[in-house]
Amino acid sequence: MSRRPTLKDIARETGVHVSTVSRALDPQKRSSLTEEIVVKIRQAADRLGYRPNRIAFSLRKQKSMTVGVMIPDITNMIFPPIVRGIESVMEPLGYASIIVNTDGDSDRERRLTETLQERGVDGIIHTAVLRSDPNIVEAARQGLPVVTLNRKVEEAEIPYVINDEEAGIRMIFDHLHDHGHRRIAHLAGPRDLSTGLLRREAFCSVARDYGLSADALVIEEACRFEEEEGRRCAKEILSRSPETTAILCANDRLALGAMDYCARNGHPCPDKISITGFNDMPFLDLIPPGLTTVRIEQFDAGATAARLLVQMIDGCDGKVPRETVLPVSLKCRNSVLRIETDH
Amino acid sequence: MSRRPTLKDIARETGVHVSTVSRALDPQKRSSLTEEIVVKIRQAADRLGYRPNRIAFSLRKQKSMTVGVMIPDITNMIFPPIVRGIESVMEPLGYASIIVNTDGDSDRERRLTETLQERGVDGIIHTAVLRSDPNIVEAARQGLPVVTLNRKVEEAEIPYVINDEEAGIRMIFDHLHDHGHRRIAHLAGPRDLSTGLLRREAFCSVARDYGLSADALVIEEACRFEEEEGRRCAKEILSRSPETTAILCANDRLALGAMDYCARNGHPCPDKISITGFNDMPFLDLIPPGLTTVRIEQFDAGATAARLLVQMIDGCDGKVPRETVLPVSLKCRNSVLRIETDH
DNA sequence: TTGAAAGCGCTAACAT
DNA sequence: ATGTTAGCGCTTTCAA
Numbered sequence: 168m169s170r171r172p173t174l175k176d177i178a179r180e181t182g183v184h185v186s187t188v189s190r191a192l193d194p195q196k197r198s199s200l201t202e203e204i205v206v207k208i209r210q211a212a213d214r215l216g217y218r219p220n221r222i223a224f225s226l227r228k229q230k231s232m233t234v235g236v237m238i239p240d241i242t243n244m245i246f247p248p249i250v251r252g253i254e255s256v257m258e259p260l261g262y263a264s265i266i267v268n269t270d271g272d273s274d275r276e277r278r279l280t281e282t283l284q285e286r287g288v289d290g291i292i293h294t295a296v297l298r299s300d301p302n303i304v305e306a307a308r309q310g311l312p313v314v315t316l317n318r319k320v321e322e323a324e325i326p327y328v329i330n331d332e333e334a335g336i337r338m339i340f341d342h343l344h345d346h347g348h349r350r351i352a353h354l355a356g357p358r359d360l361s362t363g364l365l366r367r368e369a370f371c372s373v374a375r376d377y378g379l380s381a382d383a384l385v386i387e388e389a390c391r392f393e394e395e396e397g398r399r400c401a402k403e404i405l406s407r408s409p410e411t412t413a414i415l416c417a418n419d420r421l422a423l424g425a426m427d428y429c430a431r432n433g434h435p436c437p438d439k440i441s442i443t444g445f446n447d448m449p450f451l452d453l454i455p456p457g458l459t460t461v462r463i464e465q466f467d468a469g470a471t472a473a474r475l476l477v478q479m480i481d482g483c484d485g486k487v488p489r490e491t492v493l494p495v496s497l498k499c500r501n502s503v504l505r506i507e508t509d510h
Numbered sequence: 511m512s513r514r515p516t517l518k519d520i521a522r523e524t525g526v527h528v529s530t531v532s533r534a535l536d537p538q539k540r541s542s543l544t545e546e547i548v549v550k551i552r553q554a555a556d557r558l559g560y561r562p563n564r565i566a567f568s569l570r571k572q573k574s575m576t577v578g579v580m581i582p583d584i585t586n587m588i589f590p591p592i593v594r595g596i597e598s599v600m601e602p603l604g605y606a607s608i609i610v611n612t613d614g615d616s617d618r619e620r621r622l623t624e625t626l627q628e629r630g631v632d633g634i635i636h637t638a639v640l641r642s643d644p645n646i647v648e649a650a651r652q653g654l655p656v657v658t659l660n661r662k663v664e665e666a667e668i669p670y671v672i673n674d675e676e677a678g679i680r681m682i683f684d685h686l687h688d689h690g691h692r693r694i695a696h697l698a699g700p701r702d703l704s705t706g707l708l709r710r711e712a713f714c715s716v717a718r719d720y721g722l723s724a725d726a727l728v729i730e731e732a733c734r735f736e737e738e739e740g741r742r743c744a745k746e747i748l749s750r751s752p753e754t755t756a757i758l759c760a761n762d763r764l765a766l767g768a769m770d771y772c773a774r775n776g777h778p779c780p781d782k783i784s785i786t787g788f789n790d791m792p793f794l795d796l797i798p799p800g801l802t803t804v805r806i807e808q809f810d811a812g813a814t815a816a817r818l819l820v821q822m823i824d825g826c827d828g829k830v831p832r833e834t835v836l837p838v839s840l841k842c843r844n845s846v847l848r849i850e851t852d853h
Numbered sequence: 854t855t856g857a858a859a860g861c862g863c864t865a866a867c868a869t
Numbered sequence: 870a871t872g873t874t875a876g877c878g879c880t881t882t883c884a885a
Contacts, residue, residue, distance in 0.1 A: 171627075173861095173862055174862065183871075185872095186863095187872075189863070189864060190871085201871090204870085218624060218627055218628050219863085220861090222630045223864090223877090224863060224864080225877090226565050226861090226863075226878070227876080228877085229877070231565060241590040241593055242591055244792075247585040251585060251611065263608050264608070264609070266609055267606075286565070287563065427796065449585075453770065454796050454797050516878055517878065517879065526855075527855070527856050527857075528856095528878090529857080529879095529880080530854090530856075542854065543855080544855090562878090562879085563877090563878050563879070565878080567878080568861090569862065570861050570878080
């Protein structure tokens, strides 16, 4: 249990200076040394079981090879794939990720941002729910590389990666319309979350394109992206507008809640009402009747954000696109019924 | 975008020595300074927006205030709650966690263990699937604090936190037996995963207690904890032993797969066959008919492991129990039918 | 009560 | 091609 060997130990062992050892162990500068001494040093390093001390490295180079990943809550199933996407590009480059859960709490978020900065992270990937967040913007303004995921950033020159929410809503609206649905209600997400707002706006926009007037639209807004809110809003929609044939939900959990409510109250999906989701979370295949939804490539989103961040860290800020929009796709299961058009 | 202020900057600003600044900012040693100068220093620190450099701190104190968390795969839904449990005790103490995914790959695991050590983690929480893992054991032997989750460790003096698998299997077996089931098959997990083996052994042990001879037991072993394997093994069980009235599965995903197979092949659960799971993963409520399973408190498991690790880091090794067994509970839904006993 | 100086392990500019 | 030296930002003896 003796302490880890350092360059100094290897230097003593091989009778050279520590800087020589440092050079011998650095693939970049190895070339400027005698083959013979390099071999000797590497052997000694192996023999002693030398492992570089990244902390000392970080202090010296002012580079921690660490990035911060801020997410609302890792237990929300959409985030693990994002995290793995980030890891898939960061880890091979030698970066470690410190993942923090903000719980959407802005106070907590501020503290965590500070913590990450104290730890000298080289950059931050900020997977946002809240549409505005001063702390991270401030950090970015101070020169810390930041990339935002899932949120358009107006405040600063922060590059962001988003999914094509608008296209997704359009796809699924088209899909419903193609199946004869004309009375399509929207079970919207919270307006203060970016996805909630974006999808709602997209819904209105698409509906307008189909010639529906804005005030004729049935929209019910959930307070949170949770099943319980899905149930509540489904009830509201059904009572306010009984002729509704389809509910286009802002995400899968709301849709699942809506389905559950409808099933328990004489409107089984899809026979009596069609319901759609957004996200395509895992295990949807196992939940009857099978939710038709919009698939988002979470892993890719994470990987893309990571690649952008690395570019920024490497100082290629100029080449980093301000906006990256990732394609989404329609995932058809069995929650949409083809119905007769009225006329 | 000027660089972050350091102790030296505050020293210059206030006209004192950096060591004085260091003391003034350390709650522990503040007492040995003049009230007046402490105030002056703290004000200057605030004004400059001073944030301590944890990397320099780490190098000096040989303590990174960072722990490594090794898990197989964060996208496996049982792990996020564990991670949050760990975070819930670590973060308030000032520790950050570096989470790494091993994918059950022993080579990857070796590399990641080294990476964590290079980064000077103060300890590691190792959430294992594989029953044996030389790398982490070696690290522990070298004096690195290590706590293992979900796995009994024979190899070394590593403290471990496990769930009471045996009690869980017994509960659910009792439950099935109480409901009249006598022909209970076991859909076992992979034998090389700790939970797979433990639950299988528990099943055999309980069956023996009920007077069933070992060679009469119907056991089918899955190669992986996945739905597809659940389907395959369910088919196998049904064809080998058509009189089976209940399948006790080693985890929820296997149970879900088994349910799916049975439903599609004329044995709907629970009417024709009763099926049980293990873990109580999220969303089980939404999947009909509702899987009866054993609930594991993943969050608590993570928190418990974290508390043990902190104790070890603090040098209280003596007081750390070698074994911690967490209670589990029965979660009844609707996948078990009461049937008539034969006699 | 405060200052001076050393050093954690490493890299890099400069010197030889 | 290798050695010398300084220093990243901090804590901590030892002196005063």
